[in-house]
Amino acid sequence: MATMITDECINCGACEPECPNTAIYQGGIEFDALDGSKVAAISDDFFYIVPDKCTECVGFFDSEACAAVCPVDCCIPNPDIPEEEGLLFQRAKEIHPAEDFPEDFPSRFKEPAEPEVAAAPAAAPAAPAGGAPAAVAPAAAPAAVVHLGKVERKTADPLIQPGFREIPYVGELPVKYDDALELVQSEAPGGGGHPILRAGICLAQPLLGA
Numbered sequence: 001m002a003t004m005i006t007d008e009c010i011n012c013g014a015c016e017p018e019c020p021n022t023a024i025y026q027g028g029i030e031f032d033a034l035d036g037s038k039v040a041a042i043s044d045d046f047f048y049i050v051p052d053k054c055t056e057c058v059g060f061f062d063s064e065a066c067a068a069v070c071p072v073d074c075c076i077p078n079p080d081i082p083e084e085e086g087l088l089f090q091r092a093k094e095i096h097p098a099e100d101f102p103e104d105f106p107s108r109f110k111e112p113a114e115p116e117v118a119a120a121p122a123a124a125p126a127a128p129a130g131g132a133p134a135a136v137a138p139a140a141a142p143a144a145v146v147h148l149g150k151v152e153r154k155t156a157d158p159l160i161q162p163g164f165r166e167i168p169y170v171g172e173l174p175v176k177y178d179d180a181l182e183l184v185q186s187e188a189p190g191g192g193g194h195p196i197l198r199a200g201i202c203l204a205q206p207l208l209g210a
Helices: 065-069 085-095 177-187 195-203
Strands: 003-005 075-077
Touching: 003 065, 065 075
Parallel strands: none
Antiparallel strands: 003 075
């Protein structure tokens, strides 16, 4: 059915430029018929739609363009002029003979296409009922541990122990300290030895090989 504008129109003019068929006119303005003649306005108080030029936007949009922009929803299908999609599409081709309409033309009579839903990822295969459990991937082998060899430290050479000395130092007397001390004590009265002589022997220890 053709679209009509009810008396709730507020004369905003939003619908007029949206019509693809130039079927909407301001109230009191005569319209152009399909044969090119001028015809008196259908309404003097508010905007109106010429039924013979209205296609309910079939062939152009999937809904009425005037209804989409109307702020008060006063653009509605006319219940007194029921029309089917085929008739409306034929009218659109007559009004626009140079228009190349596609076979799958837009129309408010067609169901909107369902949005494509991305396919869900495939679920992992379930283990067979009553069968052997699914094989489990073997765990990765632990990394090999590298054992370093024991670090051997170089040991110091053993200290050379001095042997028994037979040759006297230069200037050393050919007598041992103990022998010289015994000699002095034996010659002194009382066996204690003279203190001065004993002191001299002590000082001469390096020369006696002590």
